[in-house]
Amino acid sequence: MEYIVRPEQKVSARNYDVVVCGAGTGGVIAALAAARNGAKTAVVESKGYVGGIATEGGCGLHSFYNLWKAFPGVEKKKVIRGIPEELINRLTKVGGASGHNETVLRYEYDSDTLCVDVEIYKYVALCMLREAGVDVLLNTMVTDALTEGDRVVGVITESHQGCEALLAKAVIDATGYGDFSARAGADFTDPNDYAVANSMGIGGIDIDKYYQFLKDNGALKEYAFGPRDGDGKLIRVDGDWGKLDPEVHKKQLELGMHTVTTTLHDNYFMFIKLNYMMPKSPTDRDALADAEYELRRRQQEALKLLKSVIPGSENAFIARTSPAITIRRARCIACEYDLTNEEILNGTHFEDDVLAYGFHDYAPRFQVKNGSTYGIPFRAILPKKLENLLCIGMMITSEHNAHMSTRNTVSCMAQGQAAGTAAALLATGGYDNFRDLPFADLKSALLRGGVWFEDEPLCVKTN
Ligand SMILES: Cc1cc2nc3c(=O)[nH]c(=O)nc-3n(C[C@H](O)[C@H](O)[C@H](O)COP(=O)(O)OP(=O)(O)OC[C@H]3O[C@@H](n4cnc5c(N)ncnc54)[C@H](O)[C@@H]3O)c2cc1C
Structure with missing residues (x-):
């Protein structure tokens, strides 16, 4: 292997409160949440459209509901609401989604069937971002991280017009691949345990x-x-x-x-x-x-x-x-909390839950107990050691079987709302880093944004 040394380069720079890397399944919702919570927001996407694997890979969006039909007598609950639900309602109105329909056969896998038209999805999601005032930088690749020690301070991008720096008070890695976090120095594994x-x-x-x-x-x-x-x-x-x-x-x-x-x-x-x-x-x-x-x-x-x-x-x-291969996971970024499959199946909730979720892709072999929900804590999207960075989507949760739940579309979307809201609070509230952000403030903002929390969790973990 030969090596060269690249000369230092003077590049133009723009200032933002929040920069979201990747306008895919989770990134679209993260950018919407950040902008709607008052942050000057940009989202950087390597392709010419937004929507990510929700528009390229899957079949149905799993799942806005608990697995109610598999557990007779259990109440049917819409557990994911907020911005993801708003996107689906808007799509449904224009024929871009089926709305929520009961699964007839194999409801013990997912009791709800929700299908999307991928081209309408790309358009409507882009409209929503523009309406929210997000700078949507399409055809632009995130190529590097700007850091000061362990502190993330910006994103380096490349587009047809060249290299550009986006300085930010908070960055969200929603690239699926974990490209940004890896460049910023996050610890990660690369398990290659799923088919592309x-x-x-x-x-x-x-x-x-x-x-x-x-x-x-x-x-x-x-x-x-x-x-x-x-x-x-x-x-x-x-x-x-x-x-x-x-x-x-x-x-x-x-x-x-x-x-x-x-x-x-x-x-x-x-x-x-x-x-x-x-x-x-x-x-x-x-x-x-x-x-x-x-x-x-x-x-x-x-x-x-x-x-x-x-x-x-x-x-x-x-x-x-799909214009490019779709992946189920690449890098898995080490976060402050790593959810286990056992916690998922037991319906475990945490003091810093940012969402409640009830779907498992290995159902009916693995189902959340009694058709209930488990929580994803804020710590699960907070990378270890780095400051001012959150990671969402398929790059969290190292255990293979646990990942079969957390990486599903609707979970990634809800993680996006949590991350975008937290990033806006950090950037506009004058906090030094995410570890200083009072969780009560984040929860209040999520509730205002329509997020649903489980009132009577099966079990609560406080550590
Ligand atoms: C084949 C397949 C089928 C699936 N089926 C289902 C299903 O039926 N139901 C379900 O709920 N889930 C399904 N999943 C899982 C689910 O779709 C994904 O886990 C989820 O959509 C991932 O969301 P994300 O936001 O993490 O990543 P993505 O949606 O992939 O978003 C990442 C975005 O970042 C962009 N990006 C990447 N790197 C860079 C960079 N360096 N610079 C700029 N932009 C970048 C990408 O172009 C992309 O738009 C499936 C997954 C696959 C692969």
Whole structure:
């Protein structure tokens, strides 16, 4: 390996109260929360649109509700509210989301089905950021951190116009990859314990025919109804492909193809995910380039497979792919508190809870006790040793099984509201660092922002 030394560079600088790195699932909500709480806010996004993996990877948004249907007699509770719920309500009004619909089959996994139209999501989220007065710096990469000792003081960015410094009183790392925190000197691990994916949207394919095909083959696994092009029709379906022709099943497994899809439109599958377990972490650029190729190869094969088995889909085509690989995790940033799966399953709450959440992606194997909720404490988004920095989304929670809950879309969004609110309080309240911020002030601001807290938690941990 050869090395060069880069000369020192004079770059232009702008001043902000709060800079959010990454305008994805959590970052959009963080920036909205910061701006609405009075902070001069910028959000920096490497792509040309906002929304992140909520618009690129998943199928349904898990989950605004507790798992009420799996526990007869348990009250149905909407546990995530505030800005995430406002975004969904706004999307639903313009046909960009299904609203909340009861899952018919496999409700013990998620009792609520919520699907989004990814293109409307990108647009509406961007409108909301602009309305809130956030400076949305698109097509701009976060490349470095400005620090004074352990104190974060700004963000270095690169765009087509060159390098720029964004000086900030508080920074939120919402990059998914943990790029900013790593540059700032945070401790982290890079476990490479999940498959990466590229999810595609497929046109010319009928969800009702897919449902019927699965039913005829005794392979129907889950489904839900909701508004599709206006009417209450199927919007989510999955099958047990192990019950189909063994050759078809073998091919599906080879391709890493998830067989669940959602849709809000006739003749369209909003998501078909192709998964691939990389030999190295997705932070390795060259390994990532190979994975991008491999997933595009798999998409072509998957289309052929779907066309060959789902009746009436002979003219199906790939209408959309994610512009870049989507990851389930890259760096895991060491924070002051690391939630365990046991705490999640026991419905544990903390004195410094910033949200309550009730979904687990390994359900029904793992469910939060009695269909209740657990809390994510403020310390879980506060990186160790560094000051003026918060981390949200898929980069928190080191334990694999615990991560299967905290990294889901709706949790990431709620973490965004907590981080954005805290960052605004820090920046506008004259506090020296997040460790000095009185939690009571943060909780009051979150309550004002519509956040819901569990009144009667199953168990409370005070340390
Ligand atoms: C294939 C797949 C399927 C999934 N399915 C579901 C599902 O069905 N339901 C569910 O609830 N969850 C699902 N998840 C999990 C969930 O979608 C993610 O964990 C969550 O969206 C992550 O949110 P985030 O804010 O941490 O990251 P992201 O949404 O990825 O946001 C990070 C943003 O930062 C930007 N960025 C990254 N690096 C930089 C940089 N250096 N400079 C500037 N910008 C940068 C990115 O472009 C992106 O917009 C799925 C995940 C994947 C990968």
